[in-house]
Amino acid sequence: MTAQRVLELGRAAGLRVATAESCTGGMVAAALTDIAGSSAVVDCGFVTYSNDAKQAMLGVSSDTLARFGAVSEEVAREMALGALAHSRADVAVSITGIAGPGGSEHKPEGRVCFARARRGGACTAETVEFGALGRAKVRAAARDHALDLLATAISETDQ
Structure with missing residues (x-):
């Protein structure tokens, strides 16, 4: 999926989006806002690299x-809901x-947890193992x- 397509879908549905990013450091928000007219869809982005920032800005417990x-x-869910x-x-x-680089036996390099949430709707989370790329x-x-x-x-949301 391209950022352009996300913006088209958001515009057509009349929805606004927010991002809560840690390891990507704002790359999702940047991909969206690199496109002219993105302000019609993008509300805000939170870059919460530290645990303190996750707690202060997003209310992660x-x-x-x-x-x-x-x-x-679990943290990904709280980040999305906090956004x-x-x-x-x-x-x-x-x-x-x-x-x-780095990681551990229990949390290897390339492990990324995601969540998506809808206001008044579901919040789902998943883990993707991208590997040591x-x-x-x-x-x-x-x-x-x-x-x-x-x-x-x-x-x-648009259904």
């Missing part, structure tokens, strides 16, 4: 962070992961996957 770690579907709670967006996507490729793959999730969330 310190208990959730301590229990599951920043790279978890909706702290914006005027109708749809949000979140990304938290280990772009590399290298930092730039993991981040690009995560950006592209998040754009796909935004398109899906917009389409679900």
